[in-house]
Amino acid sequence: MTIEQTDFSNQTLALGGQGTSGDYFKLLKPRVMSLVIFTAIVGLVTAPGHIHPWMGFITILCIAIGAGAAGALNMWYEADIDAVMKRTSKRPIPSGAILPGEALGFGLTLAVASVLMLELFVNWQSAALLAFTIFFYVVVYTMGLKRWTAQNIVIGGAAGAFPPMISWAAVNGGIDLGSISLFLLIFMWTPPHFWALALFSESDYEKAGIPMLPNVAGRPETRKQILIYSILTIPAVALPCLTGTAGMLYAVGAGLLTAWFLKCAIDVYRLAEGPLNNKACKALFKFSIYWLFAVFALILIERIAHLPTFAAVF
Amino acid sequence: MDLKKPAVAFSPEDLKRRRGRAKVMAWCLVGLIILFFITTLVRLGGAM
Incomplete structure (x- = not known):
């Protein structure tokens, strides 16, 4: 054959x-x-x-x-x-x-x-x-x-x-609580990061039939949820200090970074729908990537430089 | 069955891609061997 x-x-x-x-x-x-x-x-x-x-x-x-x-x-x-x-x-x-x-x-x-x-x-x-x-x-x-x-x-x-x-x-x-605090940093960061992306890629997700928050609950609700989760990142950012995982450099650096993160989320929430709001969504999405890298980098720098950490509260 | 004739003829481009993949796979295997060797040495470190 x-x-x-x-x-x-x-x-x-x-x-x-x-x-x-x-x-x-x-x-x-x-x-x-x-x-x-x-x-x-x-x-x-x-x-x-x-x-x-x-x-x-x-x-x-x-x-x-x-x-x-x-x-x-x-x-x-x-x-x-x-x-x-x-x-x-x-x-x-x-x-x-x-x-x-x-x-x-x-x-x-x-x-x-x-x-x-x-x-x-x-x-x-x-x-x-x-x-x-x-x-x-x-x-x-x-x-x-x-x-x-x-x-x-x-x-x-x-x-x-x-x-x-x-x-x-x-x-x-x-x-332990130290590892859970690192987990929570990423966990709380994820919704604002991806929903900001979903807000300016809404039509793409809708076309694929994926139930992302903007095409299910609407843009105003998504903007509100982004703000809520951004506020929830504040206790998540504080937790590594309370578990003895981070020190002063992290507290100051992460505090400033989170304040800017929150400012971007507030912009997304308050700006009226249109090109300005779309710009704010892109700004939040972009900054959120830097935010996560920077916050983890601060913890890393503290450890490499042997800087003291706060005493564990828990 | 005529074993001399290949069932599928690949184009020169396909063959080039296949060679590329084979090379990467070979390097991965070499890397894995080195990895296992060093890990064995590290794990036995205290016992040697």
Whole structure:
């Protein structure tokens, strides 16, 4: 029997294998990964206890691979809505560079490998947290909440807040108020950040049928919710000082940054609908990215410079 | 079955991409071997 040769352009598309290594790298959501790596490093450096620098490196590597795996699995499941949205239509799956099955295999392999490596080399507590984070992001957020409720960002935001807790657990094998305070910083930051994005990408989400707050509850309600969550970041910013995780440099720096964050949120709330409000939404979205990096950087600087922290109240 | 004939013919561009992926995968495997080796040394550090 001879297998006939067919038009290879269609055949290779059907078999896959069109993507470059760069396309596979894009599946890992490198931008999100950079934030995950940074916050995980802060958790690792801040946690009380000691970890061998090499094991610290392995921990960060496993968390980065796990985050990348979650990103790949997210892109596999959301290929249909990514194709509809302008912002995501050029991702590797909707653009046809990588087949959904390839992305699924790639994501699952990396997810299992990262959790196993963390368990074998570091400890089971951090591995269990990493496994839970991947599960939470892929199953709870991507497959469940995102297409089901307008509160998707609030609950789903927890997935992005876990990395410093994982690295903290890698150092001392536990969860305490210090690691929870780092978790809360990211958790409270997530809704204003994503809702600001949703306000100026509203039509994109609507086209894809995703129940984001602006197209479910309306723009005025979203602006109010942004302000509420921005106010809630104030106690979250204070918590690292009360748990003995941060000191004076953080208190002053994070205080000023949060005041500006709040000012941006107030602008979004009070400015009338139109180009000015859209500009305020973009400003809040952009500043919120700097805010998170800067707040975590302040904690990191304090630890590297061995600056004293406040005495723990709790 | 005629085993000499490939079932699918890849274009030169596809072959180039495949070579690129194979190289990256090879480097990843080399990196993994080094990673496991150093980790083993670190973990055995106290016992050696």
